Amino acid sequence: MSKLVKSIKEAIQLAGLKDGMTISFHHHLRNGDMVAVMVMDAICELGIKDMNVNISSVFDTHGPFIEYIRDGVITGIETDYMGGVVGRAVSEGIMDKPVTFRTHGGRPSDIIRGASPIDVAFIAAPTADCMGNCTGKIGKSACGSLGYAFADAMYAKKSIVITDNLVEYPLIDYSIAENYIDYVVAVDKIGEPSGIVSGTTKITKDPVGLVIADYAARAIDASGLLKDGFSFQTGAGGASLAAAKYLKDIMMKKNIKGSYGLGGITAYMVDMLNSGCFKALYDVQCFDLDAVRSIRENPNHMEVTAAHYASPTAKSSAVDSLDVVILGATEIDTDFNVNVHTDSNGYIMGGSGGHSDTAAGAKMSMIVAPLSRARLPIVVDKVLCKSTPGSTVDVLVTQRGIAVNPLRADLADRFKDAGLPVYDIHDLKAMAEQLNGTPKKPVLGDKIVANVLYRDGTLLDTIKNVPVK
């Protein structure tokens, strides 16, 4: 018995894919992913159309989706993040049906509870055996964790593994087990290695970023949370990584033995694990080769499923035990609502990912951002898109000072006691406007191009089209 079929087309036909169905992809191969487009090509060649595509993130490598949208092959997209290439087209109104944005925790939650059923899941697997046991830890396209792919594989009606490294049965140290997989296809190449581990995973050298990082680390130190058992997540942006670096210095100096590091994992988090700052890493996604190597070799560096990472309907998830998360923002408003979906012109160029999941779970959620970006103040009266509700955002750290959500007067007191520059968020807004003037809001259209769902599945906001000039 073997589930090996000779082509993606054959697997699609065997899976019974029909017009109007929902297919799914995961994004562990990031901007190196070749599988989603490869599958869409096969679907198009088979003359199947009206696909609803549930993909954990859309990267610029998925640019060919635009043509498939124009041709009616793709008519729906559900995702947690959308890069600028497809995002721009969506913002300009290319789709009749609004995109559905979820969070990295909301997505598995909705799949598991049946709110977003998947007909056929396509699992890009850097290594697999002929029965479908698969892993991301080894192979020429190794990406490390396959955390986002578990719910797809487990709950889709049909699940197809696509690999470029087929090994003898049974695969040792598999992540996703054969009992969930219907078909296996071997192809030459599932991803471009340089793109798999790309992303903004380098520490910033920008002096503004370093000031922000220094404040952020000192604020964490002052928060009362930085003690033995400390748990931490940080984004992969330059200032966030610099904050992790400074935080590590403090932890080493004070000999603080943390509990776990969480999230998308970078070399910086691996370094903190190996330095004894954490006893474990919970990894839902690897951002670089050091993380891939570590998850393969170090048993304390553990793969977690997206549901275990952040699902709000799981009986608990790792974000629920999190002390501190450092997050980015394109905008934050004076009610601490954060936008990570659209740029200042209203174009889609991001998404929540785990932003609002971790903000909701962590004891302290901290936004790091420069006071202005491209002469536009980061603090606004009202964000263009509410990605993360202000009620779950505790602190904003800029190079000019720190604003604390009024709900967290305890933190403001601690920061002041530690000599950190604490301001009202309106003051930070005024500082930026004094430097750069008050920005003009972009004029958006009336068409809803995306619905932003909160992690619990409720509608949090909508994104309107950007009129094409």
Place this chain on the structure above:
Amino acid sequence: MSKLVKSIKEAIQLAGLKDGMTISFHHHLRNGDMVAVMVMDAICELGIKDMNVNISSVFDTHGPFIEYIRDGVITGIETDYMGGVVGRAVSEGIMDKPVTFRTHGGRPSDIIRGASPIDVAFIAAPTADCMGNCTGKIGKSACGSLGYAFADAMYAKKSIVITDNLVEYPLIDYSIAENYIDYVVAVDKIGEPSGIVSGTTKITKDPVGLVIADYAARAIDASGLLKDGFSFQTGAGGASLAAAKYLKDIMMKKNIKGSYGLGGITAYMVDMLNSGCFKALYDVQCFDLDAVRSIRENPNHMEVTAAHYASPTAKSSAVDSLDVVILGATEIDTDFNVNVHTDSNGYIMGGSGGHSDTAAGAKMSMIVAPLSRARLPIVVDKVLCKSTPGSTVDVLVTQRGIAVNPLRADLADRFKDAGLPVYDIHDLKAMAEQLNGTPKKPVLGDKIVANVLYRDGTLLDTIKNVPVK
């Protein structure tokens, strides 16, 4: 946040357990298990009654169940195996409702597809953290694999972890993840170590058993299946283990590199792994301390869930790729149907476990048994209970010769070519009857005390009561 509650009673109350509900247990602590009775005691003290108990196996340590049946605290039992103590009481008609017997693959299948829903699952966990991540690999009550407990934890409405080794969050190398667990209870002791790894896991020294084992190993050698990539499961009975020992000798001599060993794992299978006879073990249950140590330390020794092991409704399970399985029998009839549920008097003293799952999956299923036991021939006209259908049983090996299912003439030819003593199964029956006479069938009552479900959920047979003299 912590799921830790201070007692089993509190966890039961928080889980909302009510009269008439279904609770579940797993049997990885085998005859050392203290958790099932501990929980029943708490349920009784809380005045809750009419429990339907779904337990993967009932051992003699669960003798106190009998009193709870008499008192109406337990009114239903669903299991894959039942030892002689509770089995005798059930056979004598102590329960109003028949016991439901499933297989180790049918049980998770029925749980997952919703055919046997569980209200509250109790997971005996040798190590756990306060959020419910747990493992059987470490702790004073270490039992190794928790394979049978996954479906319970994942699909029960409420899941409660009971541990005697609570460790800091997050537990490294967890088996069952926190996202499935509602409550955690720490107790002094979940199991008696001597009972956890007890069982018939010693190689036979009985000359008859050794002859059977020798024939069995030679038959496997002759089958055409023993070549590179060979996969194998054997029971933990003395003759089965001796057969594994002889098989190892053949594999070593011929330098055959097998693929995987499967099932309940003993030191003998671990030795075969370490000797290079297999590249991997798939372990649903550890039978002894060597197996526990190996699954903890050797990444090639992998825990599998019961669904991955043997579920007939999984998209595949490990039994589907199995070459050879060696199994026991209390009786086999001339149509090759096998009884492993009742003894010659009709008393329940066993169950299918993975018997009919592996028989259905393996390319060759082999029964090893002495020609007679306690002067009773092993081959009968019709088994008292059909545990495994004859259509899935290929070979019977006794000390006097080998009988091959007429469906498998190919095997008979191979065995004859290898000089093995092949007989018609009727001839083996006649040989035994010549020695010991024709046995009298026990007279059974009219009450159905158990329904035996095949792995696909259909009714395979019923077990009648033994009239009390």
